[in-house]
Amino acid sequence: MKPLDLNFICQTLDLPMPSENQPVSRIVTDSRDIQDGDVFFALAGERFDAHDFVEDVLAAGATAVVVSREDCAALKGALKVNDTLAALQKLAKAWCENVNPFVFGITGSSGKTTVKEMLAGVLRHRFGDEAVLATAGNFNNHIGLPLTLLKLNEKHRYAVIEMGMNHFGELSLLTRIAGPNVALVNNALRAHVGCGFDGVGDIAKAKSEIYEGLLSDGIALIPCEDANIATFEAATAQLNAQSFGVASGDVHAENIELKPLSCEFDLVRGNERVAVVLPVPGRHNVHNAVAAAALALAAGLSLTEVSDGLKNFSNIKGRLNIKQGIKDATLIDDTYNANPDSMKAAIDVLAAMPAPRIFVMGDMGELGEDEAVAMHAEVGAYARDKGIEAAYFVGDNSVEAAETFGAEGLWFADKDPLIQVLSHDLPERATVLVKGSRFMKMEEVVEALAATTA
Template sequence: MMLSDLCKRVHGKLLGADVSIQAISTDTRTIKKGDVFLALRGESFDGHEFVKSAQDKGAAAVVVDNELALPLPQLVVKDTLTALGQAGALNRESSNSTVIAITGSSGKTSVKGMLQSILSGAGETLATEGNFNNHIGVPITLLRINEQHRYSVIEAGTGGKGEIAYLVDLIQPQVALVNNVSLAHGLGFGSEQAIAEEKSEIYKNADIGVVNLMDKHTNIFMERLVDKKIFAYSKVDESASHKDSAKKLNISQSALILASNLFCNTKGGYRFVLSYGEQSVPVELSVPGLHSVDNALAAAACAVATGLNLECVAKGLSGFSGVRGRMQTVASAAVAQLIDDTYNANPASMRAAIDFLASQATPVLVVGDMGELGEAEIQEHRKLGEYAKNKGIQQMFAVGPLSLHAVNAFGEGGKWFETQDAMKAFLARAKIEAASVLVKGSRYTHMENIIKYLQQLKGAEKC
């Protein structure tokens, strides 16, 4: 892609020589010689202040929103964020990679990791790194697609109406998935139905839609999938409810990817039989929790939609060891078992974590606040405390103003802290050496600090 190609796309003004765009950087701390520097503006930063630094570090050209006195070629555009998006779209359009787009309220990062593990067995696979799933991260990911990538797995997130529609126009996926919908962004939407409608936009440009039959919003998804090829997935229960759901939605039984004969081992990991049509294979997951079966089904269905067989799927799923901060058992001398689930949190993912923890010996839940819940934030934290108590969690320790409501609802065995330092001081004295401790909270709460503390804390130091 040439700088002039982007100029035409965004109706900009090219000053100086045309250059080939090998890579675009928005951060002078990581820019490499030959990159094109794109200056973004935000509420608290202005990339234009770092253009001279980009020049000094060997930038080949710059993309800016006003003409600057520089010897470098520069593309002047109305809005640099729009230019970044269109640069990503241009690179994606020039690629032959099979692109899969994933969104959902919880678990999408794990689904992405599982799918990457599966697809990597069949060819070079690119996947979104970390939480690069917004209007900046998605274009940056799309710009990383090259001719070696047989598959590209792109995660899309949203914090407000219209974001998924914008992102999917850039991604242009062949296969798309909404893995589930729950009240994860109440602040931006107000209701689960509104969230489902927003998430369903992921299907609009896709050739193939993958649908979770276990989600109560499938009717909304199906409205976006008229005249498209559909694959669906479900766990199989005794009532065979998946058959009724598929029939009601007019989805062929031959398009179903199913998990049956589920068995949970002592570490909380599941094995099951994965079926599609006449094929069936055993699968054993190394990541714990029943929700991991749902994530595995979602990844499997996406892989099948790209044409892979179940043997490839099973191998990839069995080889998936998890995502950092997502239900990862980490070493600690202070407790019997320490589970790091601090990547993020919403009501659905909290319940999934509690379900797993309840199956472990001496379960202790350590939580921070859940964010972006809007008017439901107090009610959802109360529900969290009640759910943990009803599931048999023995003790609940919480930090943050909203989590006070969770502790109050939990009752006996619950303890609240105003700060993490206060929580750490308590944990140093707490009698939890024999406990299974799970730590979780929304990203902004930085509950990974508690994980690090418990890893550093030695049993002998406790008094």
């Protein structure tokens, strides 16, 4: 394996070799986060241009800066390319091929981060923390994915790479950079329908792009219970494809028992099975666990190794986190993000909890003007039909959900009055689900309702 140094960078980017080779500590794009030995890529966007800060970056100790602007090219330490983003992506691909870990590519409308963390946990339990690199936070786009791959080192045996998208062609680019050994679409649901997609069918086609970057001997994992299974089957017709699902597929679950705070099921592949105790609630998390299992099994792990790893899974911040609230309430913090289908999945979890049950909903984004009204109304009706006793709604579109929920639903234009009223009216020992899209910052409601400790 070659080291990450100036020679490697210049050779990869077809630049003149440096007069003096130097080791590289990190590849960075944030001018506020510079350490000695870093190489800085000056990216430019609609509202920013990092070329404006390259002199400060060099003064802060960067070994080199990769630039495309002519006025920066003469600076000592500058490496001139035509397109800094394309150069970053090219370098990431070359570095990943150099380190040569086993790469997992994961996408989906919902649950992809949970699947990523479940899989990473299984791998770390089996091989140790140092052997596994996983996408951090939301570093799953055309900038974040290359930066993730550039964190690979010689100790990493596995790279668990999450890939996000909101337009056609994005996953095609990302998967070709990462070159996964195994690629999985978790599902295609009603997220991003307001981003130029003509319905969920289009979303499924865009998600299927992840299979384009598979290595020649790679494995494509498809969700066989998804409504758009035909799209995934067509995209993988010439590939080594395997299926997964909750109740059916090459890898699936049987004897499912859903509990308020956990799930138990048998994980099945062919004639093999193993009992799984998953310490998070919800049928959708059974699906996520089966997806993670299918990925691990495709890499050669055993059913027992998968089960052992899953039982130690701890949920991700803002995803069905159980917290203690004021008035002895149980808070379900599911505030990370939302779409209509993930809203319903969270309501299912709430419906299985002790009464009185309260649903606090913020607006869902990226649904499109035409679809947003109907989809918010649909969620309100679903909560009503599931027997949820009371609901509080906030946001312009959530008024539609309040109307379909009925008389026990209250709507607020802003979070502050909602918090004030709910804090006052909250009954003792209630179960409260809080959920909304990221831009709504519904975690502020959770923080206001959380019990304080001395």
